[in-house]
Amino acid sequence: DQADAARRGDERVAVHDAGDRRRLARHGCRGRDRARARRGCGRGRGRVLRRRPGVVSTGVGPGAAAAVHGTAHLFLERAPALILTDRFGEADYVRLPRQRLDQPALYGAVTKGSFTLGRTDAATTLRRAIDLAMAGRQGPVHVDLPYDVMQASAPEEAFPAGPFPKRYFAPAGESAALREFAAAIQSAARPAVVAGLQVNRSGPAAEAAFVRFAERLGAPVFATMAAKGTLPEDHPLAAGTFRNVASERALLDHADAIVLVGVDPVELFSASWPYEAPVLVLDEVPCTEGPYSPALEVVADLASSLEAVTRLVTPHSGWNREDLDAYRGQRDAALRPQGAGLLPAAVIRIARERLPRDGILTVDAGQHKVLTTDLWTSTRPGGFHTSSGLGSMAVALPAALGAKLAEPQTPVVCLTGDGGFLMRAGDLETAVRERLPIVIVVFNDRALNMIKLQQDRRGFQRLGTSFAESDFAAVAAGFGFEAVRVRSEAELDAALGRAMASGRPWLIDALIEPEAYA
Template identity: 35%
Template sequence: ADAMNEGAEGAIRTFTEQFHVPVITTYKAKGMLAEDHPLSLGGAGLSPLADRTLVPFVQAADLILCVGYDPIEMRPGWRNVWHPDQQRVIDITAAPNHHYMHQASLNFIAHSGATLAALGAGIEGRRTWQGGEVEKAKEALATAFPTDEDWGPAAVMDTCRRVLPQGTLASADSGAHRILLSQMWTCDAPRALMQSSALCTMGCAVPMAIGAKLASPDRPVISFSGDAGFLMVAGELATAAELETPVIFLVFVDGSLALIEKKQRERQLKTAGVDFGRHDYAAMGRAFGGNGVSVRDRAGLEKALKEAMEADRFTLIAAEIDAEAYDGRL
């Protein structure tokens, strides 16, 4: 997002609090407003389930501010979700709108933060959304993405978020887990969750995590991968070992290209080319000189995470989950 590249998070927070404006970010701009802030509605763009709450919320606004918004990051469901003849829309971007995924009433081609500051200068803010709409939207999102399951992908993400401290850097590979993670992994700062953009690159999470640890050696770093994406880049564990980067590599093990398998079933197609064996990923971690452990419950995962944070080498945690565990969750 332009706003993230321009370092506009301070200006966004100031404007948000001055005018009581709720904020929805793209999934790559998560943390531009800390996601525990009362006016943050988290990241959008990947989850149809989240869109059921967020799209109608946006359509109910009388003014929409697009601040460095790059719609290439969004699902097609966000194409032309508003109409400038029905809603006031201000678009602040670093480049002209050549994508035509949305239109605006007014366009500024300028720095996001400086433009927000200029728009708000000398104006006294007032409370908006006084019917509790923001709180209701937050409650609807919390209901849509519960954290109380005994075991499964949401339990894995919830446990990791609770155990790992604020300031942890995370990377997400492409796949079903990324859609859920983008809703459940709360970020208190920009770039706290690194992921691919619209190209949906498989295998990116592992090398991104290694790079993040090299750049920020004092911060915990965890990568989240599906088993298929991890297998594409398993050799990068050698790099992690040789560079002595104590990264936590978490692999969701369900023996499937879960997102593609899910889409095939939803289209009533015979599944093809999406299932494979459940390999011993923990043994792969140990074979490359790191630690490796398989977990099948919250207690085992919590223990593995705490030990990984104290380790002097990388740790691969293989989280064994059921097939079709993402059904109804995305």
């Protein structure tokens, strides 16, 4: 029996060995593929920072099934990745139902496409998969690796050369389409601008061009969660985060044009669009879905088109700068409740004060994410990461690992709820083994607060939302982390100071008032 199992093999070990010998990969040693899939989610986040596709490798059947959740996150986060799954060889696939799943069908809803590696086309197939992952709306692509193919011999084949494809959709310079787009902006007295994730996916040239465009125009600038920091959020024009929620209307109801640059509808929280002002869209991908109908849409390379539009527009003085300051002040005041004990907003404020401007923050799903999204001042592109498309729990910790792998010299802070942390506690071992000095702050409020608040607002019982008391500092210490529990702002500030200066993995178990989100 053991010989038969070895004959079929788990070819993942051969793939990992080859990758290690070529210094192409780093591996976990966790037994469960669910963990590996979630770490792949974090590695995908690191690859977004590097603007290259990540790789997730997982086993047949249960391994492939466990990786679906992480792949769904990558799909709706528009993060390019290859999802490599083992598959039985053809003879065994037909005869052996154990662990047999139709893996291309399983991944059909959460990837851009699926390929099966063949004996004679391995390099070409992988090149096609990478190009698909990087094209248009980027995302994961699935590749099945049959055992018999992975065990077969084949002539050495050079990997097809060439960089990832560049995309130019409009003529260079001031095309008629861009002149019309600029004229539409110019005709508005009070345009407002929203930056979306495609600005960052396009690269540093597009990010820099967007800042020049925003400063030239002089209009308020919002950013979606994935684009926070494209224009530093301490800039005088920065209006904060855009999620298409009611609080933003206090400013946007006064706009007479809304300019969406690289905005993906997956980033929006509401299916309704309350604004009467015309929507002007500039993106590298056509707008085929979403709650708004653009009055004008230009599909073009963002860097060159933004440079052209910047030359064609003049500064707008229709906005009163005091109005923008008042909007920001009212929004922040509403998000900072008063009360005794350690409050969530205070945790966010102190973490922002301690993390350097070039640092990276990752934040998990939950009520603390809503607060962090609006209160956190992001001062660099790629400095704020969460699950904006899928909105999944348990993303912040693996995302922090991926961010630290991508930028080893950059400080990384992870904000996670107790529920999300309980789902990812095993990743502490990865951080210690890989010597990744991330700083984790756990919002220990003993509850799933987002669901609890929904129950309260509708007059329902609180069911299934409370946790028993857990000492997360003790858990982290058992993995080799430096760890401490804090109950006050002063204790948190001191702990973060020590953690940021230590160069070691740290966990801060922040005991939050349970009713602080009410």
